[in-house]
Amino acid sequence: MDSMFRGQFLHTIDAKGRVSLPARFRDLVLASGDARVVLAPFPFDPCVRLYPMRSWEDYERKISELSSLDAKVLRFKRILLSGAFECEIDRPGRVLVPQKLREQANLEKEVLWAGMGDFIELWSNANFERAVSMTEDEVHELRAAMEQLRL
Secondary structure, eight states: OOSOBOOEEEEEBOTTSEEEOOHHHHHHHHTTTOOEEEEEEOTTSSOEEEEEHHHHHHHHHHHHTSOTTSHHHHHHHHHHHHHOEEEEOOTTSEEEOOHHHHHHTTOOSEEEEEEOBSSEEEEEHHHHHHHHOOOHHHHHHHHHHHHHTTO
């Protein structure tokens, strides 16, 4: 994918689990010529990740190269791959988020799409606010970590 997903967009998810993909994100996905995406749980945060099919296939290849003999890797694979759901962006520009993923990420009415480079995260607005809020000490720790990475 040549362009990156960036920015935040508030949307509403309906009772059936359908949510509109922001136009900018939708255009980037469709520019690949493939309307298929993969929605996957993220084991470390209460959100759903959306990958364009090509990005997902690259990510899945990397994951498949990891040893399933390592119990932690196996657990990660089990959570991520068994929970992944392939869908297609429909004509109105929506994706269908399965009930299980909605429950895991606490997605109800108001949701937030967050661009994360080569994938997108879907959060409940409240969970996203908690995830990005920091204490003064956490700000200093993050600044130090970014300085070490030269960012």
